[in-house]
Amino acid sequence: MADLYVGVDLGGTNIKAGLLDPSARVIASQSIPTKAEGGPDVVIDRICRIICQTAELGGVKLADVAAVGVGSPGTMDIPAGVVLDPPNLPGWKDVPLIARISAQVGVRCVLENDANAAAWGEFWAGAGREVDSLVMFTLGTGIGGGIIVDGRVLHGASSCGGEVGHMQIVEDGRRCGCGRRGCLEAYASASATAARAIEALADRKVQSTLRQYYGAGQRLTSRHVYEQAVAGDALAMRIFDGTARYLAMGMMNLSMIVDPERFVLAGGMIAAGDFLLDPVRRYFKQMAFERPAENTQIVYATLGNNAGFIGAAGVAMKAVSGT
Amino acid sequence: MADLYVGVDLGGTNIKAGLLDPSARVIASQSIPTKAEGGPDVVIDRICRIICQTAELGGVKLADVAAVGVGSPGTMDIPAGVVLDPPNLPGWKDVPLIARISAQVGVRCVLENDANAAAWGEFWAGAGREVDSLVMFTLGTGIGGGIIVDGRVLHGASSCGGEVGHMQIVEDGRRCGCGRRGCLEAYASASATAARAIEALADRKVQSTLRQYYGAGQRLTSRHVYEQAVAGDALAMRIFDGTARYLAMGMMNLSMIVDPERFVLAGGMIAAGDFLLDPVRRYFKQMAFERPAENTQIVYATLGNNAGFIGAAGVAMKAVSGT
Numbered sequence: 001m002a003d004l005y006v007g008v009d010l011g012g013t014n015i016k017a018g019l020l021d022p023s024a025r026v027i028a029s030q031s032i033p034t035k036a037e038g039g040p041d042v043v044i045d046r047i048c049r050i051i052c053q054t055a056e057l058g059g060v061k062l063a064d065v066a067a068v069g070v071g072s073p074g075t076m077d078i079p080a081g082v083v084l085d086p087p088n089l090p091g092w093k094d095v096p097l098i099a100r101i102s103a104q105v106g107v108r109c110v111l112e113n114d115a116n117a118a119a120w121g122e123f124w125a126g127a128g129r130e131v132d133s134l135v136m137f138t139l140g141t142g143i144g145g146g147i148i149v150d151g152r153v154l155h156g157a158s159s160c161g162g163e164v165g166h167m168q169i170v171e172d173g174r175r176c177g178c179g180r181r182g183c184l185e186a187y188a189s190a191s192a193t194a195a196r197a198i199e200a201l202a203d204r205k206v207q208s209t210l211r212q213y214y215g216a217g218q219r220l221t222s223r224h225v226y227e228q229a230v231a232g233d234a235l236a237m238r239i240f241d242g243t244a245r246y247l248a249m250g251m252m253n254l255s256m257i258v259d260p261e262r263f264v265l266a267g268g269m270i271a272a273g274d275f276l277l278d279p280v281r282r283y284f285k286q287m288a289f290e291r292p293a294e295n296t297q298i299v300y301a302t303l304g305n306n307a308g309f310i311g312a313a314g315v316a317m318k319a320v321s322g323t
Numbered sequence: 324m325a326d327l328y329v330g331v332d333l334g335g336t337n338i339k340a341g342l343l344d345p346s347a348r349v350i351a352s353q354s355i356p357t358k359a360e361g362g363p364d365v366v367i368d369r370i371c372r373i374i375c376q377t378a379e380l381g382g383v384k385l386a387d388v389a390a391v392g393v394g395s396p397g398t399m400d401i402p403a404g405v406v407l408d409p410p411n412l413p414g415w416k417d418v419p420l421i422a423r424i425s426a427q428v429g430v431r432c433v434l435e436n437d438a439n440a441a442a443w444g445e446f447w448a449g450a451g452r453e454v455d456s457l458v459m460f461t462l463g464t465g466i467g468g469g470i471i472v473d474g475r476v477l478h479g480a481s482s483c484g485g486e487v488g489h490m491q492i493v494e495d496g497r498r499c500g501c502g503r504r505g506c507l508e509a510y511a512s513a514s515a516t517a518a519r520a521i522e523a524l525a526d527r528k529v530q531s532t533l534r535q536y537y538g539a540g541q542r543l544t545s546r547h548v549y550e551q552a553v554a555g556d557a558l559a560m561r562i563f564d565g566t567a568r569y570l571a572m573g574m575m576n577l578s579m580i581v582d583p584e585r586f587v588l589a590g591g592m593i594a595a596g597d598f599l600l601d602p603v604r605r606y607f608k609q610m611a612f613e614r615p616a617e618n619t620q621i622v623y624a625t626l627g628n629n630a631g632f633i634g635a636a637g638v639a640m641k642a643v644s645g646t
Contacts, residue, residue, distance in 0.1 A: 075614060084614075133480055147580070154472060156582020157456055158614035166612070167576040171493040180610070253490040257470070257580055259479020287503070289489070291398065291407075291481035 002064040005320075006051050006107075007121075007313025009114060010043075010072045012036050012088030017050045018306065019058035019065070020313040024125035028058035029309065039091035048104045067108045069316030071117030071308050072097060078159040081111045110319045114308055116153045116162055118301075119146025120318075121311025122264050126303040131261040135254050136301065137164060137247070139267035142177060143185040147258055153315070154258075165189065169249050187246035190222040190269050197225050197239045208235035226272045241279060243269075248283030255284075255292040266301035325387040328643075329374050329430075330444075330636030332437060333366075333395045335359050335411030340373040341629065342381035342388070343636040347448035351381035352632065362414035371427045390431045392639030394440030394631045395420060401482040404434045433642045437631055439476045439485055441624075442469020443641075444634025445587050449626040454584040458577050459624065460487060460570070462590035465500060466508040470581055476638070477581075488512065492572050510569040513545035513592050520548050520562045531558035549595045564602055566592075571606030578607075578615045589624035 004027070009016040011034060018029035032050055035042055047070065055062050074086025081098025083089075102109040112120070119128075119136035128134040132151055138144035143165030147154040154161040165185035166178055173182025174192070186192050200206055201214045209228045213220040222243075228236035251263050263284075269276060277298065285293045303310055327350070332339040334357060341352035355373055358365055370393065378385050397409025404421025406412075425432040435443070442451075442459035451457040455474055461467035466488030470477040477484040488508035489501055496505025497515070509515050523529055524537045532551045536543040545566075551559035574586050586607075592599060600623065608616045626633055 075612070131480075149472060149477060150475060152473065154581065156578075156615075157454075157584040158582055158612075158618045160578065160612050160615050161580065161582040163579040163582075163612070166579045167490075168572060169491060169494060171496070171572075173494070178612075249491060249494075253576065254580065255479075255483065256486040256489045257484065257577065258477065259481055259484040259486075261480040289398070289481075289483050289486070289501075292479075292483050295481045 002060060002066070004058070004060060004065050005313040005316045006054055006065050006068045007117070007309040007311065007316065008047055008051065008068065008070045009117065009308030009312060010034070010047065010070060011114070012073065015046060015050050016305070016309045017054040018309040018313060019054050019060070020310065022317060024310060024314065026306070026310065028054055029306065030054055030057060036089050040089070040095045043089065044097065044100050044104070047101055051101070051105050051107070062105060062107060065107050067110065067316035067320045068101065068105065069110050069112055069117065069312035069314070069319070070097065070101065071112050071114040071312040073114050076111060076113060076159050078111050078113065078155050081109070083111070108320065110316050112153070112312055112315045113146070113159065113162070115144035116146040116155070117311035117315060118144070118266065118307040119148055119162070119264070119311065120153055120314050121303050121307035122266070122301050123148045124314040125310055126307060127264045127299050127301050128262055133258070133260040134262045134264050135164065135258055135260045136264040136266060137250070139188070139190055139265065139269040141189060141191045143189045147260070149258060149260070164250060164254060167250065167253055169246065169253065184246065184250040188243050188250065190267065193222040193225050193239060193243045193269070194220050196242065197236065200235055200239065206235060209233040210236055222269055226275065230275060244276060244279035245283050247280050248287055251280070251284050251298070252287040255288045255296060259292055260296065262297040262299060264299055264301050266307065270300045325383060325389070327381070327383060327388050328636040328639045329377055329388050329391045330440070330632035330634065330639065331370055331374065331391065331393045332440065332631030332635060333357070333370065333393060334437070335396065338369060338373050339628070339632045340377040341632040341636060342377050342383070343633065345640060347633060347637065349629065349633065351377055352629065353377055353380060359412050363412070363418045366412065367420065367423050367427070370424060374424070374428050374430070385428060385430060388430050390433065390639035390643045391424065391428065392433050392435060392440065392635035392637070392642070393420065393424065394435050394437040394635040396437050399434060399436060399482050401434050401436065401478050404432070406434070431643065433639050435476070435635055435638045436469070436482065436485070438467035439469040439478070440634035440638060441467070441589065441630040442471055442485070442587070442634065443476055443637050444626050444630035445589070445624050446471045447637040448633055449630060450587045450622050450624050451585055456581070456583040457585045457587050458487065458581055458583045459587040459589060460573070462511065462513055462588065462592040464512060464514045466512045470583070472581060487573060487577060490573065490576055492569065492576065507569065507573040511566050511573065513590065516545040516548055516562060516566045516592070517543050519565065520559065523558055523562065529558060532556040533559055545592055549598065553598060567599060567602035568606050570603050571610055574603070574607050574621070575610040578611045578619060582615055583619065585620040585622060587622055587624050589630065593623045
């Protein structure tokens with residue numbers, strides 16, 4: 001049996017998979033639509049199909065795959081391999097995903113949270129290769145998170161560790177998609193950045209070049225906020241600066257609690273480059289304790305959309321090696 | 324060499340020490356004044372003296388002590404064994420505490436943060452014996468914290484992990500002793516509970532039985548707030564309920580990040596018993612994600628003031644065993 005691993009990144013829209021060797025080299029990878037509307041049976045069939053196809057694409061037999069790792073969205077019981085209630089996968093409720101996949105493909109299989117898998121990917125093969133601990137924030141519609149401490153994923157007792165987007169940073173603050181108020185996600189995600197701009201524009205007295213994207217039939221995004229901030233629009237600059245400041249607040253809290261060697265930022269918003277990273281670093285330095293303010297590095301992820309399946313393969317490798 | 328350990332809990336007022344066996348049995352213990360005003364040389368002499376005396380009190384020679392653990396306050400570099408800048412120990416600056424103690428007593432010595440040591444004590448021998456992970460909050464003048472994950476202390480890259488009292492829960496909130504605003508400590512510590520009551524009483528229209536402790540020469544404490552809340556005073560009830568709610572907020576955030584099996588509360592305020600614990604549990608259930616809300620236990624510490632030296636001895640034992 002060769003020392004090869006398949007990592008699967010299960011999303012509401014697409015399933016991505018890759019075949020990797022122990023040095024994190026991607027031998028083959030592909031992406032197929034999830035067809036989530038078909039319910040768990042259809043999706044599990046598709047996961048098994050992409051596992052087989054990815055091995056084939058890499059020129060190996062399934063028997064040459066030592067283990068499969070699957071990164072899944074939603075709440076789950078990681079040790080049991082059961083996906084409980086994923087919002088983006090209709091019809092799923094307490095699905096024994098790992099048992100079903102390994103029965104179907106005949107290969108050992110392990111479950112991981114999708115955001116944890118991405119963090120493990122960056123830790124193993126990306127922006128966190130040189131460190132022992134990191135906290136990753138993925139800035140999208142929400143804020144996904146993953147925490148690595150002493151070279152292990154922090155899963156938590158209920159498989160809920162690393163949900164950094166839902167720490168409360170503002171008492172009785174903005175409403176979050178999770179139903180709570182004041183979550184980091186409700187301030188610093190890409191969606192929240194756009195939403196804060198839209199709310200400001202509701203005041204007709206506010207002048208801003210963002211107004212061209214505001215109103216019926218329009219969809220103002222965090223990208224517009226970024227572009228207009230770069231162009232010097234005062235409102236866009238204030239909103240974007242707020243995103244950086246709230247992110248730094250979240251990092252300060254993580255620094256007080258986990259004190260990681262490195263923060264890794266991922267997701268579409270990192271296209272803003274230093275325009276986001278510089279103020280995040282500056283605010284973090286102001287807010288954190290003295291030693292973390294000096295020592296903690298804040299960097300961008302390097303694996304892009306591949307972090308999920310790369311990390312899932314890495315998790316599978318770690319499970320097999322038993323470390 | 325016998326399998327015995329000395330744990331030292333270094334405080335601004337007293338130094339406590341105990342001789343323990345590997346089953347966490349306290350064979351001997353004592354407490355002496357720190358005499359912090361004498362500066363590091365005096366205090367280190369006294370630490371060495373209490374180590375020798377505690378061994379003697381336990382009927383063993385220093386040569387029978389396998390290792391010494393020292394829990395120290397303040398910022399520190401744990402792997403280096405250096406205490407950086409402890410607010411309660413005047414004259415201390417970058418003191419190589421561990422090198423100096425082990426040179427003086429001739430026994431292997433390890434450093435730990437005092438709050439981490441207390442958490443390890445409860446994990447090893449107290450309220451956390453049955454679990455793999457816990458977060459401890461010690462409610463006093465400040466809020467000390469310690470985090471155990473997968474059976475290890477979460478030290479952090481800059482030895483700042485577990486500073487749960489300084490996570491921000493309120494944006495631009497109350498001023499904290501650390502200089503920041505909105506820290507948990509500024510809302511839910513014993514001191515903050517008293518301070519919130521005193522601030523409310525500044526409004527002369529507020530009627531409250533707490534007024535008897537308010538004014539020149541008086542010192543209203545969290546104990547008064549507790550007693551008057553039990554007696555049914557509306558203001559005291561509101562303040563005390565706020566403390567429970569803020570504590571639960573802090574726990575919710577820790578639950579999102581670390582997701583421990585158990586929270587352990589310690590410090591003088593736990594004398595309030597179920598009058599504090601019941602609302603903390605109720606608020607946590609309302610605030611946390613579904614699975615942690617169901618699964619996470621919230622309990623009181625059981626080792627009292629001995630947790631620090633017991634945990635320090637346990638840390639020494641763990642260092643020797645190399646696990």
